[in-house]
Amino acid sequence: MSIAENISKFNQEIAPFNAKLIAVSKTKPNADLLQAYEAGQRDLGENKVQELTQKYEDLPKDIRWHMIGHLQRNKVKYIAPFVHLIHGVDSLRLLVEINKQAEKNDRMIECLLQIYIAKEESKFGLDEAELKDLLESEAFAELNHIKIVGLMGMATNTENEKVIRNEFRELKTLFETIKKENNSDKVEMKELSMGMTGDYKIALEEGSTMIRVGSAIFGSRNYH
Numbered sequence: 331m332s333i334a335e336n337i338s339k340f341n342q343e344i345a346p347f348n349a350k351l352i353a354v355s356k357t358k359p360n361a362d363l364l365q366a367y368e369a370g371q372r373d374l375g376e377n378k379v380q381e382l383t384q385k386y387e388d389l390p391k392d393i394r395w396h397m398i399g400h401l402q403r404n405k406v407k408y409i410a411p412f413v414h415l416i417h418g419v420d421s422l423r424l425l426v427e428i429n430k431q432a433e434k435n436d437r438m439i440e441c442l443l444q445i446y447i448a449k450e451e452s453k454f455g456l457d458e459a460e461l462k463d464l465l466e467s468e469a470f471a472e473l474n475h476i477k478i479v480g481l482m483g484m485a486t487n488t489e490n491e492k493v494i495r496n497e498f499r500e501l502k503t504l505f506e507t508i509k510k511e512n513n514s515d516k517v518e519m520k521e522l523s524m525g526m527t528g529d530y531k532i533a534l535e536e537g538s539t540m541i542r543v544g545s546a547i548f549g550s551r552n553y554h
């Protein structure tokens with residue numbers, strides 16, 4: 331199937347769930363991104379700052395760029411002028427830097443806090459206690475150029491559907507708890523970014539509002 335056909339298939343599939351498709355275009359050439367664009371796709375996800383910045387410069391300006399990868403503080407300045415949503419924020423220090431760069435660009439940057447849900451060593455993210463500490467800290471209260479609009483998580487890379495479902499369910503529960511308990515004007519829990527090519531169906535069933543899908547749209551990636 332073509333990229334355009336894949337986009338249309340996904341849009342049909344997610345329609346009943348009221349979720350958004352983030353097409354993850356990392357490593358793919360601009361021609362592929364343009365095919366998605368011409369099929370109506372406006373939300374694209376990248377995980378490397380340099381690649382994201384280059385593609386932003388080369389491609390139509392009404393694309394909404396999602397930074398989905400691990401973000402280093404010294405690179406925030408490159409994406410601050412244009413990034414639509416930063417999915418993987420996992421520390422107050424990073425949030426402080428995003429706030430500083432957002433202020434320099436005279437804008438507000440929306441962020442998702444990444445929560446550690448997988449039973450794997452290598453994944454980034456906050457645990458529940460760290461999340462609550464961050465949201466209740468005085469330093470957080472002073473950040474006037476960022477807004478937390480939800481949570482993001484990655485499930486364990488496993489064939490075991492039960493494990494994945496439990497992790498997504500845990501994240502959804504935490505999302506609902508924060509939504510109910512937190513009344514900071516900097517926090518508005520509306521997006522739950524979970525699900526990729528291998529597990530997006532389970533994620534949708536468990537309440538995802540944003541699935542980040544790469545290979546099922548653009549084909550598998552070749553890393554060199």
Ligand SMILES: *Cc1c(COP(=O)(O)O)cnc(C)c1O
Pocket residue numbers: 354356377398399525526527528542543544545546
């Ligand atoms: C690459 C990536 C995806 C998409 O992965 P696929 O398995 O190709 O759908 C989603 N989320 C993050 C954080 C990624 O880095």
